[in-house]
Amino acid sequence: MSVAVVHRVELTGGFWADRVRINREHTIPHGFEQLGKAGNLHNLRLAAGAEGEYRSPDALPFLDSDVYKWLEAVGWELGRAPEPGLASAADEVIALVAAAQRPDGYLNSYVQVVGGGVPYRDLSWGHELYCLGHLIQAAVAWHRALGDDRLLTIALRAVAHVPDDIIDGHPNIEMALVDLGRITGERRHLTMAARMLELRGHGTLPAARFGAAYWQDHEPVREASSVAGHAVRQLYLDCGAVDVAVELGDDRLLAAVRRRWDDMMRTRAYLTGGLGSRHRDEAFGDPYELPPDRAYAETCAAIANVMLARRLSLATGEAGYADAIERTMFNGVLPGIALNGTEFFYTNPLQRRTHRAPGGTGQRQPWYRCACCPPNLMRMLSTWEQHLATYDDSGIQLHQYASADLRTPATLLRMRTGYPWDGRITVHVAETPAQSWTLSLRVPRWSRSATLTGPDGTHTVDAGVVKRHRRWQPGDVVELSLDQPARITEPDPRIDAVRGCVAVQRGPLVYCIEAADAPPRTEIEELTCDPRRELTPVPRPDIAEAMVGIDVPMTGGRTAGAIPYFAWANRGPGGMRVWIPA
């Protein structure tokens, strides 16, 4: 067998269980409320025949996609455990989507209500296939998690309506079609995705304001050597490319994505894993153009990179991809959602000044006019436990650490940890087949000295993947111990925007200093850190249970408190910085 995701995972407590619970109990219900308020559901009702005015701020044509992303998250959550309130809300929305679909299978509220009912007239900006991709992804979730094929039926009718010679300005449909093909077993869905990838990159879409690179139509997908243009578009496109490459055994295509990804992570990724430095076109900038204050670092781009790195991890087994997932989840994705689960950031700057330009609050918002990020966070958190482990004929591979019970057809592992606050992870073998197999664990690259203790004693292990092959017994315990002292990080000297600064990290977490933790009567802009003095981890129960902050020495003998970057902007306005002048 090839490698498979361990789907039967139960988060049993600790950091991730808590975040996933908040998503389920607060974020997703909040999403349903907001989809009602913002008009998304209203617009589907209009498409289904109700009377009224289409509601879309700035005439955004992709509001249906927010509904589908929400449905996808609900599907995964109902698969985790029943929840009557969510189920009945979802039933209502699924019925609405079904009612909105035209007899010919076409389904897009914007085109049906505002666009004169003429499909595919504006492939560049219309987002029709993008929305359909999200519908498919929701359908896949409901099929996989619940065996409920109501959405799948709708999606298949909608897909049948799509001409086979078009591409969308916003990729997404490609990876969705591959996943659909995996369920239906029909080759044509894969073929359609592959064809879309080949059509792209030849100036296929009409020239527009931001140029062909904006939607990756400037160079063929298998030739472009660097990421370009709109970050989410590039990353969704490359997700589709990996999926197609894996299904077709197309090594050249896979190699092209890996090359781009390596280059991107080396030259265009923020320390937080954030991607896309430009506000104007939500785009990747020049190599090393990584301003902390004007970082765009859209929450969706971080989510998209977790999706892409996961695909590359599955395709290659290399630990670097799981390292990137970890960095990005903690420091690129989580900052997009408040600790309470109901306020969001669309962009994730690494610096906020005390005094700001008039207009705009710089604060988390309960929803956005363009609300792609909040429901994207919902579906990401609903599937987080699917990132923890994989298995194949040789054994089980642990990629991410959280307290969870992991079940494969023949084994049950109980993983327990205080991660990310504590670097010890224990794995109890609860059930195991009689024959020998290999347990693999990722040793993160940030770890400078790690040890593994098991039935054969304690050994130092290097960053990468550590493997233990044996005839496991029920009751065996393995403990991975990752040192995680607070550490100072100097930036790459080619990053002009943070020259002369340092950042503070601990374990997988990037830290920041907020105004609330600056010395009294001191603005964040006046601080200069003294990296020769010692960093001191300190408990921060004022912000979250078990949270570890770091006291950072400043010049003049003062100290400022750093907290994990993901927890910033939960205490009102005020300055913040990740990179601190040294």
Add this chain to the structure above:
Amino acid sequence: MSVAVVHRVELTGGFWADRVRINREHTIPHGFEQLGKAGNLHNLRLAAGAEGEYRSPDALPFLDSDVYKWLEAVGWELGRAPEPGLASAADEVIALVAAAQRPDGYLNSYVQVVGGGVPYRDLSWGHELYCLGHLIQAAVAWHRALGDDRLLTIALRAVAHVPDDIIDGHPNIEMALVDLGRITGERRHLTMAARMLELRGHGTLPAARFGAAYWQDHEPVREASSVAGHAVRQLYLDCGAVDVAVELGDDRLLAAVRRRWDDMMRTRAYLTGGLGSRHRDEAFGDPYELPPDRAYAETCAAIANVMLARRLSLATGEAGYADAIERTMFNGVLPGIALNGTEFFYTNPLQRRTHRAPGGTGQRQPWYRCACCPPNLMRMLSTWEQHLATYDDSGIQLHQYASADLRTPATLLRMRTGYPWDGRITVHVAETPAQSWTLSLRVPRWSRSATLTGPDGTHTVDAGVVKRHRRWQPGDVVELSLDQPARITEPDPRIDAVRGCVAVQRGPLVYCIEAADAPPRTEIEELTCDPRRELTPVPRPDIAEAMVGIDVPMTGGRTAGAIPYFAWANRGPGGMRVWIPA
């Protein structure tokens, strides 16, 4: 009498005479050609009744304004000296504008051809009063320079059509109306401008994507303490505010603009005088948010600040405003136009990387889809000599330095200088009345030791304004000698984006290092300068006659050649930086 501009100025040679000549002989004829190619004239023909499709990339509604700015420049040039080719082109365009005007006086090709002929339907984005403002400014130029009132007749009919309770999303009409009132002597034009200023700042325009601050509708004009939003809009608005304040003797309004201007120059201006650091909404950023690579620094914003500083200089006589005009003209405006006069920059970054994001050339363009900057440069250069000097009952004030003959009703001064390459300025008194009067000269703040030599000997003078009151005789000579060694400038420590860097300046000029002048086989990103070693001025005839470059010592004993920033990007692509890591 109050202070008046010395209009009878003849540039006799040297730096500015050359730039003004290139504008007249190359840039303005190029503009006529481009207005033909881009569709601006075509669209006016449609408004006049011809058949055809309206041409406007991205449906920009303000293409008429480019025509008016061009006409304004031509008016000033024909006032300088006849030029039959330009005159006949202008006659053709004026006739076209006259033919496009509706019988009721309304005139806007976009609204007449595309917008169903319904005026003022989209005050936020329609730019109708903005275009009208430019028409008025062209009319004023033709009236003042030539006594030709063809455009004035058209403008007055168009103004009569404007309701008195509206404002435009893009200010400009306000200052134009004040100028119109100065010509017509009619109070209602001034009153109209004053009313528009009072209406603004109360959320008068409908809420839109970038928020009310984008068009300065978030706070009343006389209350806002800082500049905000779209830079050109803010600066044009404040030009109108100064004009109204001066005409009405409204000191509170004038004080509000001065307060904003001081704050802007202290917290939001680039070393080059460039303004507006954000691409997304062409807006001012937070205080000290001044990225060199992503500097927007629109050419029009620099021009607008010269216009504003000139008004503040006339209103107050303070030398700081003339200092800002000098810095901005040399380093903020001139970089927007190639040395050959026919290629332009819309944005003026202070850094260009060797390796760049796909899409976009980073090179000067012969024209832009949104072509506000090129004709704005034309009218700015056509009026440059009006910035040199003013006079009043007490005497003559010299603000800017260039070789020129300056004539007031009773005096003729012959100013001669090798400025900006050489810091000596001699002023010959050729004609003078018998009674005594005061000659004032600005001593730029960048000058660290300056001397003034005149009939009463040689004296050291401080930065600011130096005055010499005497009974002048024909043949008297005054020489101002400004030291201008090459100097290293450290940035304000609050500017995060250039921490650890220095800039090189000499006299009024900011310098930059281009790839072409880096040591062999060295990318611009690898350079680190050694500010302890000496800077060496060197002739650079390879770029322009008389140009002085500076050899800048780098670490490792190497040297890189710096050239004036205004002359960058005239030798093809390649990296460039103003701020150099030290």
